[in-house]
Amino acid sequence: MLQLIEMKGENLIGVFKDAGAEIVKRLSKHKSVVGALFTGGIVRGFADKYSDVDVMIFLDHEDASVRSSVRLLAGEIDARFSLETDIEVHVLDEYIQQDWGEYLKWDLSNGMVVFDRHGGLSELLKEKLAVAEEEWQLRIAKSMIYISWYCFPEKEHVPSMIDLWSDRGDSASAQYAVVYTLESIVELLYTLNRSFLPAPKWRIYNISQLTWLPKNHVDALRDAMLIREISVEDARRRARALAPIWHEMLNRIHEEFGMDFQVATSLYLGKVLHLPPK
Incomplete structure (x- = not known):
């Protein structure tokens, strides 16, 4: 398809996917983690040195140990892969009840569910994002x-x-x-x-x-x-x-x-x- 722009620079999508997979693998070991979603460059298929590894982690209840793990893991991933990470952690039930802005809705509607412990995360997001x-x-x-x-x-x-x-x-x-x-x-x-x-x-x-x-x-x-x-x-x-x-x-x-x-x-x-x- 003809595009308005042709992207230049090195596409680091492979490295970003590896980093994202490592984040999800490590954090999903916590029993309170019920879901994970990729957004940003990993989903777009193009990520360069200016991009972040964008991952959303969903909990079934507040868990300080997960947030502590995220802080440590983010530094480790940044150093290991030479990338910037942006890991958000939310209690799923509370997050679903929030009012989402337009840009967040776009991110979530284009996000990729990569971990779903109990099933139904995609459908839950779809229902929240439904527009009359x-x-x-x-x-x-x-x-x-x-x-x-x-x-x-x-x-x-x-x-x-x-x-x-x-x-x-x-x-x-x-x-x-x-x-x-x-x-x-x-x-x-x-x-x-x-x-x-x-x-x-x-x-x-x-x-x-x-x-x-x-x-x-x-x-x-x-x-x-x-x-x-x-x-x-x-x-x-x-x-x-x-x-x-x-x-x-x-x-x-x-x-x-x-x-x-x-x-x-x-x-x-x-x-x-x-x-x-x-």
């Missing part, structure tokens, strides 16, 4: 509204933010309107795949892992990222680069989610602004 279809629709609605405001108005006679800032003589703000649109389109690509949003540093890298993507999205995103000069003309060029994939995304929204701008506007007014229906 209405929530995906609301995310789509917000993105549609913002993208239409900033760059691609639904109706031809309505000016975009690029037009407004052009009339005001502020080319920098016109360019930023495209920056915001680009960010919103990237977020929407994840939503259209019913995926949580990764942390900003991973959003471009992980796009290629999404199941559905518009045709020629690589060229479109590359052209839109490139700012040649701070001018309204260049802002319009970048917007034109995004237009084809935006229209393809609108078709996908209609086919997959049964939504158009009328539905999106109704959801936005009712669920975001909490205004009564007209």
Whole structure:
């Protein structure tokens, strides 16, 4: 698959897997340890000198001996494999009850269960991470509204933010309107795949892992990222680069989610602004 970027540097994934396996092997000897999950580079399949060995350990009850072992083991693994480790320890029942942020949800939804003493850990995480279809629709609605405001108005006679800032003589703000649109389109690509949003540093890298993507999205995103000069003309060029994939995304929204701008506007007014229906 064509990617926006080609990774350089030495891929240390083999070493990372060995280190992760050693961590799980050692800690799973504690009877209180009921599960272990890999996240980060081990799961992505690419890990370099800037990556951490990310492991989550789950307990059936608080156990100071496990936390003590983690501190000792982390130093040993760091020295033995010349890697940085990030070992989190949680009491499973308490952790499941917590409110998880978007980035953590993405990590956990892409995590790999590598130890499950009693079975059912994967299903437990899946249930916690379940998202109602209405929530995906609301995310789509917000993105549609913002993208239409900033760059691609639904109706031809309505000016975009690029037009407004052009009339005001502020080319920098016109360019930023495209920056915001680009960010919103990237977020929407994840939503259209019913995926949580990764942390900003991973959003471009992980796009290629999404199941559905518009045709020629690589060229479109590359052209839109490139700012040649701070001018309204260049802002319009970048917007034109995004237009084809935006229209393809609108078709996908209609086919997959049964939504158009009328539905999106109704959801936005009712669920975001909490205004009564007209």
